[in-house]
Amino acid sequence: MHLTFTSEQRLDDGVLERAFTLGDVPGILWTPASASASTPAPLILLGQPSLGLRKMYPRLVGRARHAAADGFATATLELPDCGDRPRSAAAEQARADLRRVMQAGEPVSDEIVDALVLPLVEKAVPEAQAALDALLALPEIGGKVGYSGGVISIGIRLAVVEPRIAAAGLFAGSLVPRTMFDEARRVTIPLHVLLQWDDEGNDRQAALDLFDAFGSKEKTLVANMGGHTGVPQSAGDDAARFFTRHLK
Amino acid sequence: MHLTFTSEQRLDDGVLERAFTLGDVPGILWTPASASASTPAPLILLGQPSLGLRKMYPRLVGRARHAAADGFATATLELPDCGDRPRSAAAEQARADLRRVMQAGEPVSDEIVDALVLPLVEKAVPEAQAALDALLALPEIGGKVGYSGGVISIGIRLAVVEPRIAAAGLFAGSLVPRTMFDEARRVTIPLHVLLQWDDEGNDRQAALDLFDAFGSKEKTLVANMGGHTGVPQSAGDDAARFFTRHLK
Numbered sequence: 374m375h376l377t378f379t380s381e382q383r384l385d386d387g388v389l390e391r392a393f394t395l396g397d398v399p400g401i402l403w404t405p406a407s408a409s410a411s412t413p414a415p416l417i418l419l420g421q422p423s424l425g426l427r428k429m430y431p432r433l434v435g436r437a438r439h440a441a442a443d444g445f446a447t448a449t450l451e452l453p454d455c456g457d458r459p460r461s462a463a464a465e466q467a468r469a470d471l472r473r474v475m476q477a478g479e480p481v482s483d484e485i486v487d488a489l490v491l492p493l494v495e496k497a498v499p500e501a502q503a504a505l506d507a508l509l510a511l512p513e514i515g516g517k518v519g520y521s522g523g524v525i526s527i528g529i530r531l532a533v534v535e536p537r538i539a540a541a542g543l544f545a546g547s548l549v550p551r552t553m554f555d556e557a558r559r560v561t562i563p564l565h566v567l568l569q570w571d572d573e574g575n576d577r578q579a580a581l582d583l584f585d586a587f588g589s590k591e592k593t594l595v596a597n598m599g600g601h602t603g604v605p606q607s608a609g610d611d612a613a614r615f616f617t618r619h620l621k
Numbered sequence: 622m623h624l625t626f627t628s629e630q631r632l633d634d635g636v637l638e639r640a641f642t643l644g645d646v647p648g649i650l651w652t653p654a655s656a657s658a659s660t661p662a663p664l665i666l667l668g669q670p671s672l673g674l675r676k677m678y679p680r681l682v683g684r685a686r687h688a689a690a691d692g693f694a695t696a697t698l699e700l701p702d703c704g705d706r707p708r709s710a711a712a713e714q715a716r717a718d719l720r721r722v723m724q725a726g727e728p729v730s731d732e733i734v735d736a737l738v739l740p741l742v743e744k745a746v747p748e749a750q751a752a753l754d755a756l757l758a759l760p761e762i763g764g765k766v767g768y769s770g771g772v773i774s775i776g777i778r779l780a781v782v783e784p785r786i787a788a789a790g791l792f793a794g795s796l797v798p799r800t801m802f803d804e805a806r807r808v809t810i811p812l813h814v815l816l817q818w819d820d821e822g823n824d825r826q827a828a829l830d831l832f833d834a835f836g837s838k839e840k841t842l843v844a845n846m847g848g849h850t851g852v853p854q855s856a857g858d859d860a861a862r863f864f865t866r867h868l869k
């Protein structure tokens with residue numbers, strides 16, 4: 374897929390922010406001021422929840438600036454069926470089903486989780502791999518690649534199928550299809566897993582089971598208080614050090 | 622109880638190591654080279670497992686040097702019925718009972734855990750408080766106090782009863798009497814809890830339940846691989862930053 378830069382701006386901390394399209398997928402690339410052909414920056418793919426790039430921009434740019442201060446380039450893609458991208462009928466149906474059972478206070482069935490998450494994984498992972506092809510061809514980007522946050526099932530699949538991903542920081546805060554537990558056993562790269570202990574929308578036991586399932590010899594679970602969106606600053610700093618240890 | 626320094630040596634990194642007795646309890650105090658009456662160092666009490674100060678010295682001095690590099694004084698006491706201290710018949714009996722059931726591959730009963738741990742807590746906590754009285758009276762020590770590691774039940778009791786303890790880093794790797802879960806609910810200070818996920822001698826579910834029970838609004842669980850004694854360097858660094866955030 375072809376990478377086309379559509380706009381660029383220099384942020385006040387010297388970070389270069391470039392919007393792009395990869396085929397018909399919108400995305401954003403951030404590179405530290407220091408990145409150049411002679412000193413290429415290692416890349417971290419920033420995952421995001423399925424709320425759309427526009428809505429998530431403030432948090433994404435914060436993560437990108439933090440990573441740039443540590444010498445990393447970061448990039449993120451609009452997820453399939455999210456944000457400004459066209460929605461499939463199946464994705465709309467799965468979201469409507471989820472809303473219905475949650476409003477009714479019913480348990481979310483495996484069928485609904487599978488319908489919500491598995492097609493997203495199937496579509497998003499090849500797009501992330503195509504983004505790696507295109508971004509790693511840029512002279513100012515090079516070295517090891519990390520994956521950070523977002524829909525955890527996408528991170529799991531990427532860690533299994535994409536050998537360029539050398540380390541992953543995952544966020545255990547979303548619904549996980551049962552088949553992903555089997556995939557988790559096949560993950561062997563170093564993992565840093567964040568869990569919000571008092572995240573009421575998240576199944577804590579499932580998150581602990583998933584952490585247990587990961588095949589990685591080097592894996593860390595960090596659980597904090599503060600609810601789904603309340604990851605403390607210190608946890609972000611710890612995750613940043615994880616990437617510095619493993620990608621540099 | 623009276624504090625008497627019995628020997629002192631300056632380590633190669635400038636840390637002053639002083640052996641002392643507090644009444645008849647042996648202990649060690651480490652102070653960074655920078656500590657003085659005009660710039661007193663905050664104190665971290667170093668807990669230890671019940672293996673005796675002499676045996677634990679290499680690891681304790683490592684933790685002390687690390688803390689000193691961050692500007693902290695540290696101190697540790699020989700635990701009751703441990704190391705060079707006289708053993709009570711009850712403590713010897715409890716240890717013999719534990720050895721017997723472990724060699725037989727039997728489960729460790731609540732009675733054995735209570736007999737092993739509760740008297741240790743009852744004796745060690747007042748001694749730790751007496752040490753605080755004596756050490757905080759030294760001109761080169763002052764400010765907030767932390768508690769780090771060791772027998773987790775001692776840390777829990779100290780966090781409940783001793784208001785000078787402002788933050789605690791605990792190690793979820795020892796047998797915990799059931800009554801300590803109730804005490805854990807009364808803990809409100811910031812906590813940083815380490816768990817070795819693959820510690821075969823430790824009940825992982827009990828450790829998770831204990832973390833859940835803590836009443837603290839600010840608590841972090843960090844789980845790593847590497848077995849009981851394999852806490853990775855990065856986890857020690859994260860714990861050090863926890864104390865820097867909360868005691869300085």
